[in-house]
Amino acid sequence: MVDSFEKIPVEILPTPQAGSSYAAKQIAELIKQKQKENQPCVLGLATGSTPIMMYKELIRLHKEEGLSFKNVITFNLDEYFPIKRDEYQSYWSFMHRNLFDHIDIDPKNIHVPNGELTKEEAKQHCIQYEQMIDDAGGLDLQVLGIGNNGHIGFNEPGASIFSKTRLTNLDNNTRVANSREFQNISKVPRLALTMGISTIMKAKRILLMAWGLKAQIVAKAVEGYVTEHVPASILQQHNNCTFILDEQAASELTRFKWPWLSGEIEWSPIMIKRAVVNLALKLEKPVLSLTTFDYNENGLGDLLVEKGDAYEINLQVFYLLRDSITGWPGGKPNAHLPAHPERSKPYPKRVIIFSPHPDDDIISMGGTFMRLHDQGHEVHVAYQTSGNIAVTDEFVTRFIDFAVGFEGLFNIDNEKSSEILAEAQNFLASKQPQQIDTSEIRAIKGLIRRGEAKATCRYVGLPEGRWHFQNLPFYETGSIEKNPMGEEDVKLTIELLRKIKPHQVYCAGDLADPHGTHKVCLDVVIESLKRIKAAGDDWVNDCWMWLYKGAWQEWDIADIEMAIPMSPDQVMKKRNGIFIHQSQKDTVPFQGSDNREFWQRAEDRNANTANLYAALGLTRYAAMEAFVRWKY
């Protein structure tokens, strides 16, 4: 049902997996219905990271449930230009790798815009592409993703509502976002062939999928004005378009962000906190200065009716915010503080910081990490994955060269290391984009990251034996795409948890880092703790789990349950700790669409949290790290 603020119907599923299965089911049903009618089913298809799981599910339906694609005709939305079909990054290759090679579609029914033509030929080709879609009877269903800038297909902001299939420029944002598929940004083509907005709008039905970090642009497209500056907002004018979202991508919609504006709600303490914090930030007033008038004028009259006086509500929220701030992440020893986020006892605590990649510990909770150690707790770090795909080829060559030089310097036989260097150089010289490294190179890349992680632990002051490199197998595919969580991942984690028996564990609570690694890492810990609990281990009942956010975002201020302030000195100390990760400095292979380095993101975000607390009327700190408690 279209909610009053939502101008496009939205289907919300808990996870990207569930959303992908839902979308796949819609498509499968349409294909079957068309089969019954003896009709072809004409599908418009998209590439990118969003639809990959949906294609997997379609393949599963084909292999396990006999779904046939014999009557399916496909037209892809777009293709880079120029590009050779058989290059790894071409959308032609993408579609074959992720779908066509695994189903029974007739190859002559597959259409992807042709990136191999000259510019002159491309014009004619675009006209033909439109014609071919019409000749096939028009698109029965178009699958879309959405760019962070609101693009659909490669119709970038500003594209006309009347645009047709054409050659177009890629927006800089898009080139940065898509550079993950290429070696670096300079290799991303500047042009692309794309169906136009009018081509897309002619489809009989449209399914747009979006997961995770797309929440803001999704809200603009669904609830904002129709504008060519947000091409996806034009879909508001389509009469059969649905957005399929996971919970995170839906989180900026009014019904979640400001539910009190969307109808009746249950005024739980967290809902009150959210409403009041939002009100204060919107009016740029400290919480304690909000008046009855402010509540009434901003749609919160109901809250006053139910809870009474504005000042009472202000105080309640102010105390919640105040009590979330502590300099004692492991609890304050010998103090009785019932409203404190952590227990005082036992002291000291055994703590495990689970770090999905070898630097998430210091980037996301470096200040807290140092405090926990300095305050006498037994801190362990579990590096969950090797992080070996995120080391550049130049960096690995430099390190092998160092090993050869080191052995030479001390008259150690360096024949073997010279051989490894020569082999690596040979391999890297002809390495194709996306080609998986040899197992030796992967191992060395992992070793480089382990060295950096160990150095960080020493920098914080941890003694030997407190760092644990789990090398969880789900990660070790050598490519961006990871395996799902497996039994071995859980087994390794259970073993570690049982060995340490922690009172506190910290995990990355990102449900949407670019490659999904953080989510799997979190699932592995939760599954392990659940199994340990089910097995009846006593200690686990006294183990609290705190979630931090990875490099990509921060918790909503109203949801924060523990905020650890940092002094300017601690900010600098954390920065230097992040600098230890030299393989990740300056440029990293997987930058994402944010050009800032990790230390800059961390500092901006920690300063921002402190500023928000100050804006709400609490003490102004230099920076703050934020946590939410997870009850498993």
Ligand code: F6R
């Ligand atoms: C892909 C396409 C693009 C993507 C969009 C989102 O064929 O036309 O519009 O759908 O850029 O990309 P991902 O899914 O990688 O975030």
